[in-house]
Amino acid sequence: MTATASAGETAGGPAGGTAGGTTLSRAVRVLEAFGPDRAALSVAEIARRSGVSMATTSRMVAELVRLGLLERGADRRVRAGSRLRELASRAAPAGLREAAAPFMEDLHAVVGHHVHLGVLEDARLLVVERLSAPDAVVDASRFGGRLPAHASSGGLVLLAHAPAEIRERVLAGRRERFTAATVTDPARLRALLADVRRGGFAFCRGHVHPRAAGIAAPVRDARGRVVAALTAVVPNDAGARAQVSALRVAARGVSRALGARPA
Incomplete structure (x- = not known):
């Protein structure tokens, strides 16, 4: 070069x-x-x-x-390229992708659409593993790709549990709007992050694409820290919320595999 x-x-x-x-x-x-x-x-x-x-x-x-x-x-x-995807995968905490793999496969078999694992990098969701299907609903994420944390369900989970200074930086900065449903207002976003912390998951209908709903839950390590978010991207229809339970069970499974204690 x-x-x-x-x-x-x-x-x-x-x-x-x-x-x-x-x-x-x-x-x-x-x-x-x-x-x-x-x-x-x-x-x-x-x-x-x-x-x-x-x-x-x-x-x-x-x-x-x-x-x-x-x-x-x-x-x-x-x-x-493949080397860029390999470098992106190294951003994941040690053992995370291996621990998550069987749970992601099980969840993918249940939802039949997209399942991905993401970590927080510079106030963005970085996708470090992804499973999909040829006829799955539209999904803006890709392996090694990034999405603004405020717009994606996985990003909201990670942002909700991030250090306060990271949240405040996002709340004070420019927030891209993908659809009419994307939450960009600082007060609404702050309230949404509080709801995610209390409820233990994020459910976002049409925040990135009108036809897709994102569901995400935190993955914790042996010290109880949120180190990743497990996400399912499914059609934005009446059946979307029915996938929340399966997603949360899978996220808890990954957490246990990482040594986290049951809540």
């Missing part, structure tokens, strides 16, 4: 006014161009979303593909 910036970046940023930054910061912006709305992008789309010049983006994408951090499909569109 070359350290030479394009003329526009050296002079204060590419077209659009975004500062060029270092080679590493530009590479991070290229990777962050992928989001819940677009898992596959063209090089031109990556350049536009990242604010990095087209020439630099093209060089960086080629290098990131060579390193396995990105992959280029037959349609020439670029996606997250």
Whole structure:
């Protein structure tokens, strides 16, 4: 990956006014161009979303593909690579994915849609394991992907149990709205987080996509700390709430496997 910036970046940023930054910061912006709305992008789309010049983006994408951090499909569109997914999985606490695997498989057999395991990283939900099905309801999350904590059921669970300074930073910052149901008002979000702590789970209908409902419960370690959230994403219909019990049982199973004592 070359350290030479394009003329526009050296002079204060590419077209659009975004500062060029270092080679590493530009590479991070290229990777962050992928989001819940677009898992596959063209090089031109990556350049536009990242604010990095087209020439630099093209060089960086080629290098990131060579390193396995990105992959280029037959349609020439670029996606997250296997090495990036591997690095994302390392963000999970030791033994978490192994402990969760059998419970996730059982839960997936029950709900028949998406099941994923997430941890909190920089006030975002980072998905470290995911099970899905070809005909499952739409799901904005992906393995190694991130979602704003305030918008997703798993993120709300993790945010509800996070240190107070992290919650206050989210409450004071900008909160993206995905649908009309996304909770962005600080007072409403604070009340929702309190409800999640009291109730022991989050149930979010249409917060990220109108057709999907997210259900999440905390996963605790041997010290009782919430280290992850187990989530099921199911159709946003009358039967969605019926999956809460199965989700909570599975989350408690993962917690016991990690050494947590029964509540």
